[in-house]
Amino acid sequence: MSVLPWQLPHWARLQASRQRGALAHALLVCGAAGLGKRAFVRHFMQGLLCSEPVDGEPCGHCRSCLLIAAGSHPDLVTLSFGLRKDGVQRSEIVVDQIRELSARLAMNSQFGGWQVAIIDPADAMNAAAANALLKTLEEPAAQTMLILLADAPWRLPQTIRSRCQRVEFQLPAEADALAWLQDQGVRHPAEALAAAAGNPGLARAWAGEGALERRQEVRKDLAALAAGRGQPIEVVKRWLDNEPAQRLWFAAQATADEIRARSSVSAAPLASAMDVEALAHWYDAVNRTREALRGPLRGDLLLLELLAQWR
Structure with missing residues (x-):
């Protein structure tokens, strides 16, 4: 399983909600950069769309898993920075992108199961885009999962945050972080962890660059x-x-x-x-x-x- 040690409690809670049929229609997955939020979301999303999951773990070989690996699953939408008319990448997510996403989610799932939309980084939505997203959050379609990824969730309006189930990753205990860094083969793990202010994922990345x-x-x-x-x-x-x-x-x-x-x-x-x-x-x-x-x-x-x- 690719879930990191400090992510296990969140993983267990989400899987328990799934087994009860009580998954929220919107998740705000947040926390400091380097704690593996995006890998966690990818793994959770793949298990949600998988046709043969085991305890939430994707099988890796069903049609859904193969389509996800190929980047062509029809019930998965990922929204990030788009391009301006001059071809330059935008620095924010704009209202037209959210409107297109909402129209897409209003349609039925092509596989008859969950539809999943990931907005990353959600804290890059401008005010008009955030306002446009409110209607989708307030009137979610059945079996539609909207996942907002944010390194800085405080930049999101309170109206957005209050309508999402918050999945927030905290820094692990120093001993646990040092043990994980040592397992990853990081040299000078204590110095790297101090530089990253206790963030083990950031410490591993920084130690190598x-x-x-x-x-x-x-x-x-x-x-x-x-x-x-x-x-x-x-x-x-x-x-x-x-x-x-x-x-x-x-x-x-x-x-x-x-x-x-x-x-x-x-x-x-x-x-x-x-x-x-x-x-x-x-x-x-x-x-x-x-x-x-x-x-x-x-x-x-x-x-x-x-x-x-x-x-």
């Missing part, structure tokens, strides 16, 4: 700027060229460590000249900047303002 080295570079950069060495513009160029959002994540972590060190009257690792209150404000500014990188503002100006404040 140089994130731990970037974490050390960020701390060295901040310490150098605090000591008056180097120029913020040079740091900005390097950060922008290589995972700027991740580097800001690590900058926030380093600032939190600096604040904790000040509180315990131990040596502060970054030796910043800012007091604790100023550090806390800068920590907030880092997180705002990381969020702002998703928008239209120039990343170089955002980072330059932030690092100039630090120096």
Whole structure:
């Protein structure tokens, strides 16, 4: 079974509801990126559409399973970012996509069983799209399952969230996460887990793509700027060229460590000249900047303002 250890309680609850014939018509599957939400949804969806499931597990060889593997099951719809008329991918899910989806779900299942629609990422729906989805949520067709996947469910309107059964993945206990990382063959699992703030899936991914080295570079950069060495513009160029959002994540972590060190009257690792209150404000500014990188503002100006404040 491909369900991860920290997903087992949610899997068991959904399968118990299925056996009672009490599955909700809409699920909001959410939690931090890296906890395996999308793999969980794929596995659950395949078991739901499978004609010969065993305890919710798909058989892998029936017609439904083969069609899912080929990406051509007629009762499965996946909705994500579409293309604009000029061929450029959109950065949000728009109302016309939701209207087409609703029209599709109003038709009968071609296989006579469940119809499943997955919206991913659901938190990318604009306001008009979210409003259009409300009617489908309020008047669901029989044996229709709507699954909303979201890393940031708070971006969804409350009217949407309140009409879905919430399946939210939490971070596992540190010991369980470390044991899983060791089973996955991750080197330096404790360091990787600390970098990912306790998220084992993220830790495994980052450990294999140089994130731990970037974490050390960020701390060295901040310490150098605090000591008056180097120029913020040079740091900005390097950060922008290589995972700027991740580097800001690590900058926030380093600032939190600096604040904790000040509180315990131990040596502060970054030796910043800012007091604790100023550090806390800068920590907030880092997180705002990381969020702002998703928008239209120039990343170089955002980072330059932030690092100039630090120096």
